Amino acid sequence: MCGVAGLVSDAPLVLGAQAALGALAHRGPDAAASQALRVGPAHAWLGHTRLSILDLSPAGAQPMQSRDGRWWVSYNGEIYNHLELRRELAAPWRGHSDTETLVEALAAWGLEATLPRLNGIFAFAALDTVAGKLYLARDPFGVKPLYYAEQRGRFAFSSELKALATLVSPRRALNPAAVRAFLTMRFVPSPQTLLEGIRRLPPAHVLEREMAGGRETLRCYARPAEERFSGTLDEAVEAYYALLSQAVKRQLLSDVPVGIFLSGGVDSGMVAALAAEHRGGLPSYTVGFGAEHEACELADAAETARLLGLEHHAVRVSAEELWEAFEKCVAAVEEPLGTPSILPMWHLAKRARHDVTVVLTGQGSDEPWGGYRRYQAELWRSRIPFPRALALLEPLARHLRLPEFLERALASIPLADRVQRFAQIYAPFAPRLRERLTGSADPGCATGSIRYWLDWLGDERLPDTHAMMAIDARMGLADNYLLYGDKISMAHSLEARVPMLDIELVGFIESLPLDYRVSLSGGKIAHKRAAERHLPPAIVRRRKKGFLLPFRTWSRTIWKERVAAILFEHDAPFSGGAVAELWREHQAGRRDWSEQLFALTSFFLWQDQQ
Helix, strand or coil, rough: CEEEEEEEECCCCCCCCCHHHHCCCCECCEEEEEEEEEEECEEEEEEECCCCCCCCHHCCCCCCCCCCCCCCEEEEECCCHHHHHHHCCCCCCCCCCCCHHHHHHHHHCHHHHHHHHCCCCEEEEEECCCCCEEEEEEEECCCCCEEEEECCCCEEEEEHHHHHHCEEEEECECCHHHHHHHHHHHHCCCCCCCCCEEEECCEEEEEECCCCCEEEEEEEEECCCCCCCCCCCHHHHHHHHHHHHHHEEEEECCCEEEEEECCCCHHHHHHHHHHHCCCCCEEEEEECCCCCCCCCCCCHHHHHHHHHCCCCEEEEHHHHHHHHHHHHHHHCCCCCCCCCCHHHHHHHHHCCCCCCCCEECCCCCCHCCCCEEEEEEHHHCCCCCCCHHHHHHHHHHHHHHCCCHHHHHHHHHHCCCCCHHHHHCCCCCCHHHHHHHHHHCCCCCCHHHHHHHHHHHHHCCCCCHHHHHHHCCCCCCCHHHHHHHHHHHHHHCCCEEEECCCCCHHHHHHCCHHHHCEECCCCCCHHHHHHCCCCCCCCCCCCCCCCCCCCCHHHHCCCHHHHHHHHHHHCCCCCCCHHHHHHHHHHHCCCHHHHHHHHHHHHHHHHHHH
């Protein structure tokens, strides 16, 4: 993995180059370089910081130019099928990096023909000096981030906001629509960010910019799966197992040490089992808080590691250590997220980097395989004869003070419009809470993003559950879980790979009949059947713990004063009275608002850092 940055303007870059590279040094501690170019009337500057993974020699250095001189790339990521692409290209290679494969593929095939052939995780800038165009591209599931902004004729891009700010000085005003979307989704969906004028490239998209004139085109280069698998469940399990095994094997490709992030669940356990089969002796790493906490996975992961014969490292962290990581995590992610797992992730990545430079993770299976309760809820709704009649139950649910997620689910059932219903299901802050906090129940840009991906799917006949899973795999993953996974691992110069999101693999999963993936009783049906080849039923059927931390308890006890100080001693675009009411109800035990309070705490810390 690496850091990329660049600038296009009508004058050469004088200031900011070294500062941009310095801001990305953690993403690429092994080397830093840049290239200034003149393309027609425009000046371009491409920067790169390198974390050497494939071809540790200078032959893998970037920015890299194609042999014919036409293309330049600054690239962050891994192309796992690059050796297969090389056999098609048959070029006189200078080294064995996937960067060289990418730039020569662009020279041979052009961008449009190259992007669909790439199986990997990437965010890159490609400059076509003949056509006079700059392209920014992000991988199909958005594993690697890329930001861009324009100010007074200067167009800049970067892997991280810190570097972007050294190249242009965008206004730091809050984007009101994005703030409301944050409350609706607990993250801000691409291409928006919380800051006016700064955009995040959506997954599976390419931004084309003409060097002369600056005209831009943003388009999606990926297409939803069109073929439908027609075999039996047993045949689906067989095919899935073969594809997953191949994906794990591909993602073990590295010239530096590789390890595994291991939880107590089936997903990382399956990745670990296949990795151990292809390459023995890999170390595994697990983080936890001690057996007294229900969410702790140390004992479960240790059992999996023992069964697979893995060298295992348990990372036990205290509440104090996790709190100390809070501000560091928010600074590293650069955007507030309502996801408490960012805190243990910090310590997990820090420990793993002592031994390895690359880790395989089990992230990314819940969305295509239906691993969340909301997918079962959508199936259940589809079986209700008159779902709108259940609107009568919503006031009763509030009166009975059901758990907030159940209240939210009940409120969504009567909504016939998929966009509105999905937004209601996702929202940690239901419309009435958003209205209390901001004076408006409007979901901001959240519904526009949901509608965009529904339109991308195209087929309105697709079951609602299938549609929701496909959206989550391209929106919630990219702009929440994968975003913090990338930023926090790279803060420690660690590359995190996600075999479960192998492009061929997910294409196959999404071609399966829905009932091979998820049912009323749970998800991951064929996935778990495949996992039984390596893991005992106790692990395959183990209840999902979700990599959580006990914020509900700690915010009422040992973290109480510190959380309160952040919530009530900072200016914010939210009603102080509404925040105080949530806090009082949570402290009194009348409602569990831990999810909402964590999101607000994260937001206030981020705002202070701005």
